[in-house]
Amino acid sequence: MNTEIYKESPVVHQPAFIDGHSVEIPILKILKQDGNVYDGADLPEIDQTHATKIYKALAFHRVLDERMVAAQRQGRISFYMAALGEEATSVGGAAGLESQDMIMAQYREQGALIYRGFSLENFMNQMFSNEKDLGKGRQMPIHYGSNELNYMTISSPLGTQIPQAAGYAYGQKLQGKDAVTICYFGEGAASEGDFHAGLNMAAVHNAPVIFFCRNNGYAISTPSDEQYVGNGIAARGVGYGIKTLRIDGNDILAVLKAVQFARQYALKENKPIIIEAMSYRLGAHSTSDDPSGYRTREEEAKYQAHDPILRMKNWMLAQKWWDETQETELFEKLREQVLAAVKVAEKIDKPPVEDLVTDVYDQVPAHLQQQLDALKTHIKKYPQSYPFTAGRIK
Amino acid sequence: MAQMNLLQAINNALDIAMAENDSALCFGEDVGHFGGVFRATSGLQEKYGKARCFNTPLVEQGIIGFANGLAAQGSTPIAEIQFADYIFPAFDQIVNESAKFRYRSGNEFNVGKLTIRTPYGGGIAGGLYHSQSPEAYFAHTPGLKLVVPRNPYQAKGLLLASIRDDNPVVFFEPKRLYRASVGEVPEEDYQLPLGKAEVMQQGSDITLLAWGAQLEIVEKAAELAAKDGISCEIIDLRSILPWDVETVANSVMKTGRLLVSQEAPITAGFASEIAATIQSECFLHLESPIARICGMDTPYPLALEKEYVADHLKIYEAIKHSVNY
Ligand SMILES: Cc1ncc(C[n+]2csc(CCOP(=O)(O)OP(=O)(O)O)c2C)c(N)n1
Numbered sequence: 126m127n128t129e130i131y132k133e134s135p136v137v138h139q140p141a142f143i144d145g146h147s148v149e150i151p152i153l154k155i156l157k158q159d160g161n162v163y164d165g166a167d168l169p170e171i172d173q174t175h176a177t178k179i180y181k182a183l184a185f186h187r188v189l190d191e192r193m194v195a196a197q198r199q200g201r202i203s204f205y206m207a208a209l210g211e212e213a214t215s216v217g218g219a220a221g222l223e224s225q226d227m228i229m230a231q232y233r234e235q236g237a238l239i240y241r242g243f244s245l246e247n248f249m250n251q252m253f254s255n256e257k258d259l260g261k262g263r264q265m266p267i268h269y270g271s272n273e274l275n276y277m278t279i280s281s282p283l284g285t286q287i288p289q290a291a292g293y294a295y296g297q298k299l300q301g302k303d304a305v306t307i308c309y310f311g312e313g314a315a316s317e318g319d320f321h322a323g324l325n326m327a328a329v330h331n332a333p334v335i336f337f338c339r340n341n342g343y344a345i346s347t348p349s350d351e352q353y354v355g356n357g358i359a360a361r362g363v364g365y366g367i368k369t370l371r372i373d374g375n376d377i378l379a380v381l382k383a384v385q386f387a388r389q390y391a392l393k394e395n396k397p398i399i400i401e402a403m404s405y406r407l408g409a410h411s412t413s414d415d416p417s418g419y420r421t422r423e424e425e426a427k428y429q430a431h432d433p434i435l436r437m438k439n440w441m442l443a444q445k446w447w448d449e450t451q452e453t454e455l456f457e458k459l460r461e462q463v464l465a466a467v468k469v470a471e472k473i474d475k476p477p478v479e480d481l482v483t484d485v486y487d488q489v490p491a492h493l494q495q496q497l498d499a500l501k502t503h504i505k506k507y508p509q510s511y512p513f514t515a516g517r518i519k
Numbered sequence: 520m521a522q523m524n525l526l527q528a529i530n531n532a533l534d535i536a537m538a539e540n541d542s543a544l545c546f547g548e549d550v551g552h553f554g555g556v557f558r559a560t561s562g563l564q565e566k567y568g569k570a571r572c573f574n575t576p577l578v579e580q581g582i583i584g585f586a587n588g589l590a591a592q593g594s595t596p597i598a599e600i601q602f603a604d605y606i607f608p609a610f611d612q613i614v615n616e617s618a619k620f621r622y623r624s625g626n627e628f629n630v631g632k633l634t635i636r637t638p639y640g641g642g643i644a645g646g647l648y649h650s651q652s653p654e655a656y657f658a659h660t661p662g663l664k665l666v667v668p669r670n671p672y673q674a675k676g677l678l679l680a681s682i683r684d685d686n687p688v689v690f691f692e693p694k695r696l697y698r699a700s701v702g703e704v705p706e707e708d709y710q711l712p713l714g715k716a717e718v719m720q721q722g723s724d725i726t727l728l729a730w731g732a733q734l735e736i737v738e739k740a741a742e743l744a745a746k747d748g749i750s751c752e753i754i755d756l757r758s759i760l761p762w763d764v765e766t767v768a769n770s771v772m773k774t775g776r777l778l779v780s781q782e783a784p785i786t787a788g789f790a791s792e793i794a795a796t797i798q799s800e801c802f803l804h805l806e807s808p809i810a811r812i813c814g815m816d817t818p819y820p821l822a823l824e825k826e827y828v829a830d831h832l833k834i835y836e837a838i839k840h841s842v843n844y
Contacts, residue, residue, distance in 0.1 A: 203644045254822035262822030265646040281648035282605060316576035318608060346553035347574045419553045475822045485817045496815050500826060507832050514826055
């Protein structure tokens, strides 16, 4: 019985309280903003090829976000969520894993998918909800998913992936797979009941899962000091008996180091681990949001100075692994590619009407087939009112 | 009278409720300083202070559990769930707690002062999780009142009545109409009765029944039908529970036909409950089967939203079918 542990506790005869903030949690920093490494810092495993791949993914991420926010403003897509300022958390996370590891993200982790090689076409097809979207045009933009790339399809209800990640990882363990699961979530979502359920389930059942909290200071308009008063999300890891690490989320080398360590630990010990990455959401929550209603420009400017991509670039330049010509060429090429991909994706047809009723179950049941048949008859009667599908109904 | 959109009417009702009752509190995700993601609680924190209008942590079960506690204690909590699609983490607190507080304690305790506001419904390119109409899940739970306004005037009067009603009320706000629906709203205090439907348009051939944003669609279908010489009576149910059987039955006894339209999927939606009750109340007056024009039995889609929804053309076709039966 677990209560045995109390037998080893020191005994006191006056109340000896433990203050909510008495546990100090250090923060791992490896890379300075100017591109120099802190003295005595323990670098992750990284070479020029790996570093270049990571940097290119960060650049792709930045350009994709810029262009798609613009595309939303032009009315070409309905919605978008950028991850400006937080790109290192998702790109660095994926870079510290193996391709067979499962990624269960919240929604602001397109960087992990970019690193894994999700094609520009796939990104576009999802955002334009066309018939080539792997998700069949059913979810709002940015709800990506790819079985091939071990990236679980995004679900909007917050926190739901957290206990699921514990279960997924437990299954990986039982089947002896050389694979772990990483689970991303925001500090806001960490308030959901599912967060607590997920951590405790993972801890009790020894699931090899890496919980990765992106603490970006805001949940839409709610600043983190109105979200919790404890010592961040990391302190909760301690409460659940989970190995815990806090890192600078804008430091790509710290993210990489943390995730490389976490993967080894989770696999070897068959235990969960939690990483809290401190960052800042530089952009709006989504294209439906305007942060000027709840925070100041000065505050934003302060965090602009901690740009994680610029920080990595400075390091790459210092290593002589990268130069300004490459930089200019890369960004120009990426901008052109994204623009071209937008133009292709927006011309691709919407999914066929049959896609309405598939995947509700493994097979289309009779009542849904009937509803589809009635719908088709109706559309044929009013083809001009259903322009996306009318022309393709036999 | 003032011109208000639906959000302004709700904000105005909340303002009146908080001004008259010091124990009235408004809270939920992003509800405080920012005034909610749709801005329904705009200005309330400034006016009534952080203790009475505030952001909560991001946890729906916490929001409603907290609200249940406040209501049991005698305060008047008006809790916001940011989208009805995200009410499910609070399902246990609502279904097993709010709804049963009074009954299980023999009315030693109750949470009658609780009101839950939540935007519902589709038509905004919101896909699976920003479009649902979950009223039927709650209609299956005795102990809750369910209210859905269709325009700013209704929203203000029904919300004030919901806040003051001594039962837990879930107040579903048609978010598609938040800014789109504008109308004359009295600036002073008034209430509209819960549990009473409203006959919006008199007619003789068929009764069309709906609630919330769906009425706009039904009205459009009725206009098309009118061109064919079909006279539609249109009823806004306004309260899903308790629902006004009498007004609906009286209308159907007059017209002999009923069509119910809801945004939610057809199977086990509230339209089914209405159809069952009306066929038993009005069996000998019915000249055609009661029609239900609803969402399809699938999750709410995105790209094929237009095809999926119970639009005015589907309703128009069903009206003709019913009248020519
Ligand atoms: C269960 C649930 N409740 C509410 C929402 C609405 N919502 C979407 S994002 C968001 C804020 C999330 O903040 P955080 O977890 O900190 O992540 P961030 O957006 O900062 O990356 C909210 C409240 C939701 N999607 N799901």
